[in-house]
Amino acid sequence: MVKKTIIILVLFNISLVVSQEGKVTQANKDFENYAFMDAIDSYEDLVKNGYTEEEIYKKLGNANYVNALYENAADWYSKLIKLENTTIDANYYYRYAQSLKSLGSYDESNEWMQKFYEQKTNDQRAINYKEKENYIERIRENSGRYEVKNLTINSTASDFAPSFYSDKLVFSTARDTGFATKNIHKWNNGAFLNLHVSKILKDQQFSTPERFTKELNTKTHESSSVFTKDGKTVYFTRNNSKDGRFSRDREGVSRLKLFKSTLIQGEWSKAQELPFNSDAYSVAHPALSADEKTLYFSSDMPGTIGASDIFKVSVNEDNSYGVPENLGKRINTEARESFPFIDEKTIYFSSDGHPGLGGLDVFAAKLDGSSEEILNLGEPLNGKQDDFSYVIRDGNGYFASNREGGKGEDDIYSFQENQPLRFDCLAQLKGIVLDQETQQAIPEAQVSIVDASGKIVATAVSDKNGAYNLDVDCTQNDLVIVANKEAYDSKNTTFNMIAGQINRVSILLQKAQVELVPAVGSDLIVGLELNPILFDLDSSEIRKDAALILNKASDFLKKNSGIRIEVKSHTDAKASKSYNQRLSGSRAKATYEYLVKLGVDASTISFKGFGEDELLNDCVNWEQCSKDENEKNRRSELIVVE
Template sequence: MKHLYIAFILIASTSLLAQNANTQKADQYFNQYEYVNAANAYLKLVENGKADGYVYKQLADTYFNMFNTTEAAKWYAKATMTKQDAETYYRYAQMLKANGKYEEANKQMQQFANLAPNDQRAKTFKENPNYIPKLFDVSKLYEVKAGTFNTDKSDFGAVLNNNQIYFTSTRNNSRKDYGWNKEPYLDLYQADYNTDGTVVNVRNISELNSKYHDGPASLSADGNTIYFASDSFRESSFEKDKKNNLKLGKNNLFIATKSQGNWGKATSLPFNSNDFSTSNPSLSNDGKTLYFSSNMPGSLGGVDIWKVSVNADGSYGKPENLGAKVNTEGNESFPFIADDNTTLYFASSGKPGLGGMDIFQADLNKGTEASNLGKPINTEKDDFAFTFNKAQNIGFLSSNRNGNDDIFEVHAICNVDVLTAVTNAKTGAILAKASVSILDDKKNVIATEIANDKGEVSYKVDCNKSYSILASKDGFESNSFEVAKSKGGTTTIAAALQPIDVIVTETEIVLKPIYFEYNKSNITQEGANELDKLVQVLKSNQKLIILAKSHTDNRGSDAYNLSLSDRRAKATAQYVISKGIAEYRISGKGMGETEPKIDCKENCTEEEHAANRRSEFLIVK
């Protein structure tokens, strides 16, 4: 059903004239937008052996208009066995992508590009034909979960305003079915959104709905003004197509205001026309700009995103096309302007996507190219009508990823950008190519990167969690830096590393004590930082051979302490070897409690015990 609100235009590019007497009935259904009946009629021609390239293309376009991607791709494959227009190859590629067949889609895009080399979609494809892997790598910005107020009918276009959800649906089974897809006509609905996230009291907005299609809608910040799309038939505005026995209306935009809790009469906006459609409104938070989709003159493609100023006296400016940074020769629709009045979200089938319609984001102030939001916002199917309420920190998107147009909840993932700048603690000089790791609150390493020429590494982490940064570089003492919990934004860590300054005598290398936890032999983070200094000395003096002696305190039996100290000595040696030092250059020996640093016997304090649990490094050669 969302295709109605891309615009009231034929998505197929075939002639309205029947090809021959055999296809006359099927073509009539097609031209009257009765696609279910059209598909059945064309299939009968196939069954009776009366199909050719024209019938296959019409059948493919029929399924394309109903977004039956499997059947559309099947019949486009047959249609393209004979020569077709460029747009047919583009639609075929879209249907293949919608089924996850990206390599096959690229082949059809190449055919499209050959036939329409000046089309911006073709140019974009040629510049980066293998863009799909990059879309999979887009940082995950949102969590998506199924909405709780969907039905087995089409539900889409949800927007949250002052704890009220407004959306569009075909759930009203008392309504007449529409020939496009045999579902009832669209109505506007309203529901209550509770603070616990539940949605209740879903109800039809009867005072706004007509007997034709109505919705989607957008509301002013105070909730007292509503803009919505509806058929021009509600004002008896249409053109007659006598040949096909049709009354051809357009999508129009309407406005209504609330008085004493009730919506007043809806009035048509002054820039509506019988010559083109206007739909999918989105009003800026300050109420000064209305964004919408239209195929009015000046559009770059089938349907584009436009904007118009809303003046204080209720009048409107001249509609403006948002240009090539947003629009393409394909279809762009379902705009949503964020609360900041500068971030625009919209759906596009013309920009590089995963398949069908994808949701994009554009910064209107910067005027840069719109970016694809990636998964899980986008899928291989149609994804559209993205809205987000910053105050409630919840949004909605619509998608047929499960086979039917449904509304999904969108929850923003809170991220913190941790920017680490590594410098020399003594001189302040930048330390390029330093190793920078980020660790979770349990000291598990999440990722490790090498600093750029500015000594910088950036990580994106979750909000409201503690992290730490571990920075290291040859010739400097490794050090860790705490990253405090944050609610978002950027946290900058100044990682100043001390140059290694180790005392080397004729008999030993003097480091700070390599302490161990009581009754353990694993290397601690503090111990590792100190042992890195030893590694640097050994790398700088290739002839040095070292004996690591490990000692315990006097608690426990002599035999146990000797075994424990031996494990500590070997753990110390193994750490140094793991950093690239040859195995023959360092050995370890456990001394137990035989050589205490402080001979305190049975009256040792905890500090004295800790001093005795140590390692020493003697120069053997």
């Protein structure tokens, strides 16, 4: 895809270009020279002739991935991962998971993201995934705010990177360049890019697009522009060039650079390079702050966290520039962040490192520190493919996408924002804890909120009048309020928050009946006649059903403080023994930490993982058992030891 050249032409992680060791074939030469479409054809021919080498599968997956051919990428990554006697870098798990999203296979994608997380726990992409495992639900809650339409000015080629220029729209396009076929770009077999302009008419109609100006369009790529409000200055992206033609580095790569031009007596001046460009890295996709004193851009310059990061630099009154500054890990990840746009105090950008629907999604973040949230803009603006180069003005704007149903490889779409973005939506939850029989207030009762994933998201203690008050994320549904008090049975109540009002839930607790203490060596869960504490496949997260069981167990343990238990956790027989031993240890620790969080004395609990050594059934061969049979083995037990 043409726009992939601009997004990734060396902004994409160079680690995708694997080493040149081994037999040098024409396919390798094409790949190493970024002629990815030729490389794909050559590698596929090799596979047809019986080659199944790991490097070929990697390169086929990567070449398709960088050209947004996600279905093909998923196929080759799947073959790579299934190879025996290979050690696969976890980044391939990530790209496979991303490719699966673009096919709508979110459950399978999450399985591979879990594997990625287990190997890359400090990776920002893994952290984002783990902190937002319910990201699909959160995205859906933020969806439906836009009306999206395909523009009449789109061509059968690639059209993207719209920018506002007074009452006009300037954009990048690969439509007829007027040059010979030698100007076909080998990255994706697409034509080179130029800036075009079209006047915005009534009812989202446009005049016939024309080339923006011959002074700026050359025989290289020109793309992603931004204009000052007075229309007299433009910043834009261009390939490194000399005398209007490509200029390449020692690796044969033409890096991306930012240029500036000013309007003088109706003519655009010769474009000047910005001083922080380099022949050693790329700088692209300019955006201006509302006061035009800060320039934002995307780059892989030193200090970059991932494949490409978003930076900012001050624009001084004397037309000099400050030192570029990385926006940091809140926004940037080890993947791709690009195409920034600033609307007052909000930055919009495209990323495939934050949890999304597939490919590149558009996200928003606050620049003034008023919120730490990174919001996915949701459907229909985001979808399974690449969505990028978002711009907005007075609630109306444009973006580009390679989604199905378009006219070309990438199309520009208009949108109308019907509802504004909401950051950090909190609602109040108030209530009172009462004795069910006497209706008297119960002070010092612990009140906790458990979300749909089983995580405790808020906690309070009732006051002398039994009252409690909590701030809860109003976007979450299927919450459970859990109340505990010594000498009372634990009480669980399911509810949904309603934004914009005070939510009230009163809780009635019943006096606990005298219970028999389970014998030493027995499972407390069995003794309390509770359902088993089970885990999802390849996961140590406390499930919602398990959280409710642990709430009841903790209530008993707090009332019987002399009892000591050992948390024994287990796995099914899938994966290796060593892996299952580690996984069971993580499950035991998670169970222990959850009980402690509920108020059980940590000194009365020990924990240990037993891997697959204590199966409850004959499911030694995992594949020959049903889903339910295998699930029975993925459990934690609370064994009474004293």
